[in-house]
Amino acid sequence: MGNKASFGFIKTQKTVYANGETIFGEFCLKCHEDMHAQRILLKVTGVEVAEWEEMQNNAMRQYRGSQIIIDYSEVLYRVPYDNMPKGDYIFPFAIELPFDIPSSTSFNYPRLNGRIQYMMDIYLEGTDIKASADIKVVNSKYDEPVLSEAYSKLKGCLWIERGEVYLRGKPSKSMCTSAENLRVFVDFDISKSSWNIANIDISIVQIISVNSGDKKYIRRQAVYSKNIPTPGQQFGIDLPIRDISPDARDAFSCAGRVIEVAYSVEINGVMDSIFSVYGEEPQIIMWFSLNPPDHPPEIPKCTFSWKPTVQEMGKRTSIPIFR
Structure with a gap:
């Protein structure tokens, strides 16, 4: 397992994206020592889940609906010789969201809750280092006010x-x-x-x-x-x-x-x-x-010496919708 003093985090240009838009970001990694690792894996998932209760035949019955929207992963970086040397790194990425996906949402009422949520997770496989980011999506099809x-x-x-x-x-x-x-x-x-x-x-x-x-x-x-x-x-x-x-x-x-x-x-x-x-x-x-309001992304508040090596970004990737 990796040294707990080593860590990584995700930086994106925005927190809210339109469907079909490209997410440009970076995975920032700090290794305080040489680490045994195989690769850096990026995953994007999208799910919609709803649960509710209704009275039926004098008894409360529970219902649940769910749907996988996105289930995508790609290798961001393969670690040479399974050894990640001590140092600071930045791994850029560009992920294009599908057009035909619903907007993010979340609600929690008595006897009714649900969410449509998109998450990005990046792992340094072979260690316990993992970074996550919540990606809010807005569907931009309709923009004309109606009389x-x-x-x-x-x-x-x-x-x-x-x-x-x-x-x-x-x-x-x-x-x-x-x-x-x-x-x-x-x-x-x-x-x-x-x-x-x-x-x-x-x-x-x-x-x-x-x-x-x-x-x-x-x-x-x-x-x-x-x-x-x-x-x-x-x-x-x-x-x-x-x-x-x-x-x-x-x-x-x-x-x-x-x-x-x-x-x-x-x-x-x-x-x-x-x-x-x-x-x-x-x-x-x-x-x-x-x-949702488009707030600027929050950068982790921590103090450390940072002299990163920036890796070359691969090609821009389009995410397929899960069927």
Whole structure:
């Protein structure tokens, strides 16, 4: 086994990658003495796993769904004569992610948990040296905000018609991170109605769908909600995505075979009459993707003498999807 004083770590240019993007990085290795080792092996794995419980026939039953997305390995370096000399080393690598993979996500609720996770592990085989890095993936297929509009014919008491109302909304963008605000533009037309839209109920709704192949479970909840008076017939609203419920912040939008997570902004126009009928208020639904913030990678905080030998990088490798 290797000397415990020797170690290695992974450095990448970013922590969040789009599907199809290339991960450029380095495996940094410090050997305090000559070590018996065969090779440096790089592995990239991707899995989606979901577990949940449901009441069935007066008994709680457990379900589980899983899928291997990526299971790839390659030799980064073969150690000559099975002897890794004492010294400092940098081994560059370039790994191209597949295009057709779902985004990373993670959630943990009572009776429901799941994750889509991508990991990179690098081993110095023949020793106990191992380095790991969590790779977050964002699927970048959809980037155009979509206009949503609703038309309602209003009726009051005794089902007397009270006119028509139009309500329209559009987000400033269709993809945002959990560290920013999402601006939504709203306008409505009440020229054909004797009532006004006095308030709006606005909420961010999270929908999680998981399946085990023969069983599917859907969970829908509002992770942010607010009622505001309408300042006029045209206005903008800033939704603080970072203020959504803490247990939902890592449940990023994704569409896998086992797990799907989706988000929408729902706006209901509240009429200013006590005679309005519930269910007739105009409602719009705007879908958007919630992605992880792209923080700069953290470099291990340690103090040591570092004069590395940089090895030549091999060819860029495309990772196949596991089937």
